[in-house]
Amino acid sequence: MLGSLLSDDLPRSRLLAAALVAIVAALALAPFLFPGAAAINTAAKICIFIVLVASYDLLIGYTGIVSFAHTMFFGIGAYGVGLGLYSFGATWPVLFVGLLVALVAGIALALLIGLMSLRVRAIFFAMITLAVASAFMILATQFSEFTGGEDGRSFKVPELLRPATKFLDAPVLGVDINGRLAAYYLVFASAAALFLLALRIVNSPFGRVLQAIRENDMRAEALGYRVVYFRTVATLIAAAMAVAAGALSALWLRYTGPDTTLSFAIMLDILLMVVIGGMGTMYGAVIGASLFILAQNYLQRLMGLAAEALAGVPVLPHLVHPDRWLLWLGVLFVLSVYYFPSGIVGRLRGRK
Amino acid sequence: MAEDLLRLEGVHTHIGQYHILQGVDLALPRGGITVLLGRNGAGKTTTLRTIMGLWKPSAGTIGFDGRAIGGLPTPDIARAGIAYVPETMAVFADLTVRENMVLAARDAPLDGARLDWIFRLFPALKKFWQVPAGVLSGGQKQMLAIARAIAEPRTLLLIDEPTKGIAPAIIEAMIGAFDELKRETTILLVEQNFRFAASLGDRVAVMDDGRVVHRGAMADLVADEALQARLLGLSLDTHQ
Structure with missing residues (x-):
């Protein structure tokens, strides 16, 4: 049953299995285990980024395609749903139509980029995706009447997902059973389903061909596989998943704007999460996204506590001052890449 | 000649500024093993890669099984019924032996009886069936390829x-496997090991400077040491 759910791609490491179980359990019970808006926001962001990072790993880790346009598709999903709800009212049909329009637009754009550029060398493809993503971000900020420009758009979500909607009068285990909780579990369940779908794809015959292409495209062609076709389909699937992640982000934040969906800082974060977790290992998305977002959200706070504890000791309190959190995050990345070149999952599974 | 399975006529191939194949004429009848011999740099590998579409011929025609395949994309040539085993132990290292084999069966699941036959030819593959191909020895990788x-x-x-x-x-095990293989398919084999080539080949073509300079029965070449010396010189590794 579990093997079938995970497409027979089991963790193959007790430590990894324990870490995955802990993360999934923590995310599943996050509203009850970690009360407070900040914690639930962090949990929802982890869920959304697991999907986003898994879809990017399908490209870079499984197919060997380096794209810088992944946040563009994330943005298309967020803007599709967000602008739909903002312009036409907060109803479920609008939400689904917005998602559908975003999926069609994202897939069409991915197809266009793929057909135009997947025949060329990898570096040119990467450059083309960078150019298209930049152009899209400029368009999103310039069409401010429609998109809200740099300020983005805040909007309402369907009533069932609003914090004011109460399903029970009394809290359960200290947690209000309201629309916000429903929104979290919608994000969690959708992320789980999308992740399992990605796992199914990479473990299918199609996924094996992608891995063969990543290793040696000439050999894959000599076996009779049309490399451009497989690369294009992989970009379409990854784009569709990023669009879905963007839609989940919009639903959760009730806001969409260039900084939360389209920025290159997010693209860099995704890249780091894939590398830290382990390229070409779907479980790397779970580990990488969880660790990175936790570090992003809590490292500063931990350093504040450490600085207080070390008060009076020379130099050390300055080194661990919360203002230097980015420096330490950078050090952590360098160390993780140095000691885990195949990512944490690769290391735990025994690869060098 | 209608009975030829593969026919190259006046095939030229350029790789960048280099003119590698300079008018290759080669005909392969159905069945048996034709060995392509020649010193390093004679154009043997380029000939195979040109047939497979990995290099596009700049002139000449390539006919296979009654259709022109010169200039077709490699996957179309593979789907026409040609399989290519490059010299570099070309396995997919991150995939298991099983996954490598499943990839090769493009349109249908692996046939059980055929797989048993392959296991008889190459028993090591059965032993390492679920092992990543990257950890196999060189010989095992070649068997997998x-x-x-x-x-x-x-x-x-x-x-x-x-x-x-x-x-x-x-190599001894491979001779047995090739002997069995040639009963079901036609093979064009590039080989530097003359003893191996001589023990298997039915026909031979010798290349020099991008052209086929000799064609004939392998038995005739094996019997004629003067011809061997003239055509092959000292560059061939005889593995005596």
Whole structure:
């Protein structure tokens, strides 16, 4: 049953299995285990980024395609749903139509980029995706009447997902059973389903061909596989998943704007999460996204506590001052890449 | 000649500024093994890669099984029934032996009876069935590369230097496997090991400077040491 759910791609490491179980359990019970808006926001962001990072790993880790346009598709999903709800009212049909329009637009754009550029060398493809993503971000900020420009758009979500909607009068285990909780579990369940779908794809015959292409495209062609076709389909699937992640982000934040969906800082974060977790290992998305977002959200706070504890000791309190959190995050990345070149999952599974 | 399975006429191939094949004429009848011999740099590997579409011919025609395949994309040539085993132990290292074999069976699941036959030819593959191909020895990788090419029946096998860097014991096993293989398919084999080539080949073509300079029966070349010396010189590794 579990093997079938995970497409027979089991963790193959007790430590990894324990870490995955802990993360999934923590995310599943996050509203009850970690009360407070900040914690639930962090949990929802982890869920959304697991999907986003898994879809990017399908490209870079499984197919060997380096794209810088992944946040563009994330943005298309967020803007599709967000602008739909903002312009036409907060109803479920609008939400689904917005998602559908975003999926069609994202897939069409991915197809266009793929057909135009997947025949060329990898570096040119990467450059083309960078150019298209930049152009899209400029368009999103310039069409401010429609998109809200740099300020983005805040909007309402369907009533069932609003914090004011109460399903029970009394809290359960200290947690209000309201629309916000429903929104979290919608994000969690959708992320789980999308992740399992990605796992199914990479473990299918199609996924094996992608891995063969990543290793040696000439050999894959000599076996009779049309490399451009497989690369294009992989970009379409990854784009569709990023669009879905963007839609989940919009639903959760009730806001969409260039900084939360389209920025290159997010693209860099995704890249780091894939590398830290382990390229070409779907479980790397779970580990990488969880660790990175936790570090992003809590490292500063931990350093504040450490600085207080070390008060009076020379130099050390300055080194661990919360203002230097980015420096330490950078050090952590360098160390993780140095000691885990195949990512944490690769290391735990025994690869060098 | 209608009975030829593969026919190259006046094939030229340029790689960048280099003119490698300079008018290759070669005809392969159905069945048996034709060995392509020649010193390093004579154009043997380029000939195989040009047939497979990995290099596009700049002139000449390539006919296979009654259709022109010169200039077709490589996947179309593979789907026409030609399998190619490059000289570099071309396995997919991150995939298991099983996954490598499943990839080779493009349109249908692996046939059980055929797989048993392949396991008889190359028993090591059964032993390492679930092991990543990257951890196999050189000889085992070469066996996997050949097994992948025959995972489904193919009309023509192009095999490039299967004995390169392989231990003598494995070469002996390979001779047995090739002997059996040639009963079901036609093979064009590039080989530097003359003893291996001589023990298997039915026909031989010798290349020099991008052209085929000799064609004939392998038995005739084996029997004529003067011809061997004239055509092959000292560059061939005889593995005596």
